[in-house]
Amino acid sequence: xxxxxxxxxxxxxRKAPLSRELVLTKALEVVDEEGLDALTMRRLGQELGRxxxxxxxxxxxxxxxxxxxxxxxLNELPIEPDDPDWKxxxxxxxxxxxxxxxxxxxxxxxLVTRPLSTPLGLRPLGTLRPLxxxxxxxxxxxxxPAGALHVYRAYYGFLYGHILNELQxxxxxxxxxxxxxRLGLHxxxxxxxxxxxxxxxxxxxxxxxxxxxxxxxxxxxxxETQLSLTGANPTD
Amino acid sequence: xxxxxxxxxxxxxRKAPLSRELVLTKALEVVDEEGLDALTMRRLGQELGRxxxxxxxxxxxxxxxxxxxxxxxLNELPIEPDDPDWKxxxxxxxxxxxxxxxxxxxxxxxLVTRPLSTPLGLRPLGTLRPLxxxxxxxxxxxxxPAGALHVYRAYYGFLYGHILNELQxxxxxxxxxxxxxRLGLHxxxxxxxxxxxxxxxxxxxxxxxxxxxxxxxxxxxxxETQLSLTGANPTD
DNA sequence: GTTGCCGCATCTACGTTGTAGACTTTACCC
DNA sequence: GGGTAAAGTCTACAACGTAGATGCGGCAAC
Numbered sequence: 001x002x003x004x005x006x007x008x009x010x011x012x013x014r015k016a017p018l019s020r021e022l023v024l025t026k027a028l029e030v031v032d033e034e035g036l037d038a039l040t041m042r043r044l045g046q047e048l049g050r051x052x053x054x055x056x057x058x059x060x061x062x063x064x065x066x067x068x069x070x071x072x073x074l075n076e077l078p079i080e081p082d083d084p085d086w087k088x089x090x091x092x093x094x095x096x097x098x099x100x101x102x103x104x105x106x107x108x109x110x111l112v113t114r115p116l117s118t119p120l121g122l123r124p125l126g127t128l129r130p131l132x133x134x135x136x137x138x139x140x141x142x143x144x145p146a147g148a149l150h151v152y153r154a155y156y157g158f159l160y161g162h163i164l165n166e167l168q169x170x171x172x173x174x175x176x177x178x179x180x181x182r183l184g185l186h187x188x189x190x191x192x193x194x195x196x197x198x199x200x201x202x203x204x205x206x207x208x209x210x211x212x213x214x215x216x217x218x219x220x221x222x223x224e225t226q227l228s229l230t231g232a233n234p235t236d
Numbered sequence: 237x238x239x240x241x242x243x244x245x246x247x248x249x250r251k252a253p254l255s256r257e258l259v260l261t262k263a264l265e266v267v268d269e270e271g272l273d274a275l276t277m278r279r280l281g282q283e284l285g286r287x288x289x290x291x292x293x294x295x296x297x298x299x300x301x302x303x304x305x306x307x308x309x310l311n312e313l314p315i316e317p318d319d320p321d322w323k324x325x326x327x328x329x330x331x332x333x334x335x336x337x338x339x340x341x342x343x344x345x346x347l348v349t350r351p352l353s354t355p356l357g358l359r360p361l362g363t364l365r366p367l368x369x370x371x372x373x374x375x376x377x378x379x380x381p382a383g384a385l386h387v388y389r390a391y392y393g394f395l396y397g398h399i400l401n402e403l404q405x406x407x408x409x410x411x412x413x414x415x416x417x418r419l420g421l422h423x424x425x426x427x428x429x430x431x432x433x434x435x436x437x438x439x440x441x442x443x444x445x446x447x448x449x450x451x452x453x454x455x456x457x458x459x460e461t462q463l464s465l466t467g468a469n470p471t472d
Numbered sequence: 473g474t475t476g477c478c479g480c481a482t483c484t485a486c487g488t489t490g491t492a493g494a495c496t497t498t499a500c501c502c
Numbered sequence: 503g504g505g506t507a508a509a510g511t512c513t514a515c516a517a518c519g520t521a522g523a524t525g526c527g528g529c530a531a532c
Contacts, residue, residue: 018480042519051481052482053482054481054482062520109348116400122420135432154398157394158451161398165389187358195381199381203385211390218458253509277489278489278490287512
């Protein structure tokens with residue numbers, strides 16, 4: 001009955017104080033559960049029990065909010081820049097990022113898309129951290145700076161590509177257990193897409209982790225021998 | 237002065253008849269010139285001299301319109317599924333797709349993002365064509381179906397990853413000719429990002445085509461030897 | 473105790489978006 | 503000329519991001 005002002009009880013603030021972390025965490029929650037489009041300012045405000053406008057205190061606008069979510073996710077990616085075994089470390093990072101992506105599939109479009117419209121130096125620092133740390137790892141392992149950059153590009157490119165690929169093949173409707181249907185392949189004209197349709201069973205058995213691993217192996221050893229000719233390779 | 241009705245002259249329709257191709261082409265034009273956000277139904281309608289609502293005859297909704305644009309771009313990618321030299325063909329496709337991406341950078345987010353929310357079988361057929369044709373190419377070269385799929389995944393993953401990577405490093409402001417500034421790197425705290433800042437010159441000299449080529453070489457020969465152990469490799 | 477201030481939160485309001493549904497116009501065939 | 507189907511238009515609405523004015527609570531100075 002009383003107005004919701006100055007609560008008489010306990011004394012713990014009657015409304016949680018709200019903070020950037022809190023906002024971003026809740027935002028990530030919404031995105032994870034209902035997708036990017038569901039994350040509107042109004043919706044997020046409601047989710048936090050606050051006026052939508054209050055969010056602008058913690059993110060300049062919606063785009064910045066999305067950047068914050070990317071950052072939040074990428075901060076979950078542990079990197080050991082001092083690992084003496086650079087190849088093992090890169091392999092580990094790859095698997096960790098893959099796992100992160102599978103946990104937050106709705107965030108992947110952000111990870112991939114936002115940097116396309118933001119110059120390197122203006123990106124959220126959290127999203128540049130992996131780059132810096134991996135460069136550090138490689139240079140520490142004996143690569144020349146340019147060589148490190150070269151390896152990083154090939155490695156990260158492949159990694160992101162793999163993740164996108166794997167998510168694209170993700171099964172939509174686990175209720176449906178006939179592969180052709182599950183992937184919607186039955187809609188494809190058989191004449192024009194014979195190979196694809198015939199591959200339905202193989203598509204269903206995709207082991208993303210294994211394929212990632214094999215790709216990384218090929219790429220890293222290939223890069224290593226390629227660079228060993230230029231003198232930009234690791235010392236040992 | 238006469239009302240714009242039934243033109244007296246010639247007899248050629250006084251308004252171009254409008255068609256899906258026409259709509260999509262104009263849409264691509266807008267996206268290329270002003271980015272994805274500029275492509276609103278109203279804007280596109282205006283661009284075509286028609287009521288925005290008329291567009292719904294040719295695309296079910298905005299999302300479908302975007303799919304159409306993806307399709308339009310991918311249709312520009314020539315593939316020779318009967319090329320006897322599968323490695324050369326894959327290399328060629330890679331370079332062609334890279335060129336396409338550089339010509340239509342604003343479309344790349346679509347290419348990469350839309351399939352994430354659409355099950356395989358429900359995608360625009362045009363976007364599945366490359367997949368089918370590449371499978372055909374590989375199987376024709378002697379790969380087993382499963383082997384072909386394996387190669388395709390590694391190959392296409394790497395390719396998309398590379399394209400994303402390269403576009404992310406794209407120079408924003410060619411007016412500015414100091415690299416640190418051009419990429420906005422001067423904003424980075426020197427303590428936390430020493431490697432990255434030191435690499436500014438190297439970042440500027442990125443030769444995307446060469447790096448793509450090297451990556452493809454490594455990957456294809458790696459895949460070949462890997463598969464040659466399983467009997468799923470090409471016949472010759 | 474009173475006053476002033478400042479950071480946080482809220483309220484109101486505006487312009488823009490996608491698109492449903494009813495309507496009008498056009499082209500054509502019998 | 504009358505009827506049918508397709509193509510295009512009009513009107514209207516709910517939801518969005520966010521600018522700008524307003525309100526509110528606690529702390530510092532006096």
